[in-house]
Amino acid sequence: MGCSFTVAIDGPAAAGKGTVSRAVAAHFGFAYLDTGLLYRAVGAKVIGGMGPCEAARTLAREDLEAEGLRSSAVAQEASKVAVIGAVRDALTAFQRDFATQEGGAVLDGRDIGTVICPNADAKLFVTASAEVRAKRRHAEMQHSDSSESLAQVLADVRARDARDMQRAEAPLRPAQDALLIDTSNLSIDEAVSAAIGAVNAKRTKT
Ligand code: CDP
Numbered sequence: 001m002g003c004s005f006t007v008a009i010d011g012p013a014a015a016g017k018g019t020v021s022r023a024v025a026a027h028f029g030f031a032y033l034d035t036g037l038l039y040r041a042v043g044a045k046v047i048g049g050m051g052p053c054e055a056a057r058t059l060a061r062e063d064l065e066a067e068g069l070r071s072s073a074v075a076q077e078a079s080k081v082a083v084i085g086a087v088r089d090a091l092t093a094f095q096r097d098f099a100t101q102e103g104g105a106v107l108d109g110r111d112i113g114t115v116i117c118p119n120a121d122a123k124l125f126v127t128a129s130a131e132v133r134a135k136r137r138h139a140e141m142q143h144s145d146s147s148e149s150l151a152q153v154l155a156d157v158r159a160r161d162a163r164d165m166q167r168a169e170a171p172l173r174p175a176q177d178a179l180l181i182d183t184s185n186l187s188i189d190e191a192v193s194a195a196i197g198a199v200n201a202k203r204t205k206t
Helices: 017-028 036-047 052-057 061-065 072-081 085-099 112-116 130-141 150-166 188-205
Strands: 006-010 031-034 105-109 122-127 179-182
Touching: 006 017, 006 112, 017 031, 017 105, 017 122, 017 188, 031 085, 036 052, 036 061, 036 072, 036 085, 052 072, 052 085, 072 150, 085 105, 085 112, 105 112, 112 122, 122 188, 130 150, 179 188
Parallel strands: 006 105, 006 122, 031 105, 122 179
Antiparallel strands: none
């Protein structure tokens, strides 16, 4: 094998995974894949009337750029299609290919360290309390035209957490060898430094 190095970053909705993952990828010059986007793109096609398995099997790169993938309606649909084993299977090969590319890769999601890349070189589980996560997502939404109340966003976050953690296929949980980063009381810079430090520690060992 050449010089691939895989960083798996998992955690619940709005814990800061995306921000931490992008910063880690930029710091080390690795490619970055937001795997949630794959499930969101499938969810969006299902809202558009397609069957979930067909949507997953025919998913194309340009589907990841569809408009509205960040909406909470699409997020809820994504977590519904994500319980279907055949949907997850159809998305596995793409994620594994991405993970083992030369030059290194960061993937963020729910099951990267447990199912997609159990042999990842570094594994992080980024989390925060449901209240903190709902506040962050609500603040993010102020930049869009969505008018959901904080209570509604918290209810959505909890519904998605429950579905993601309780499903039979690839449930959301930390891998045994993942480093836990709780960002409830951390600034973005602090969370990013902790993540970069953890990946650096693994890099000097390999
Ligand atoms: O950005 P946020 O954390 O709110 O959500 P996301 O990462 O875009 O994921 C949307 C939904 O896709 C999640 O609630 C999961 O149900 C599902 N998902 C998954 O099952 N496995 C992944 N690797 C990534 C996302």
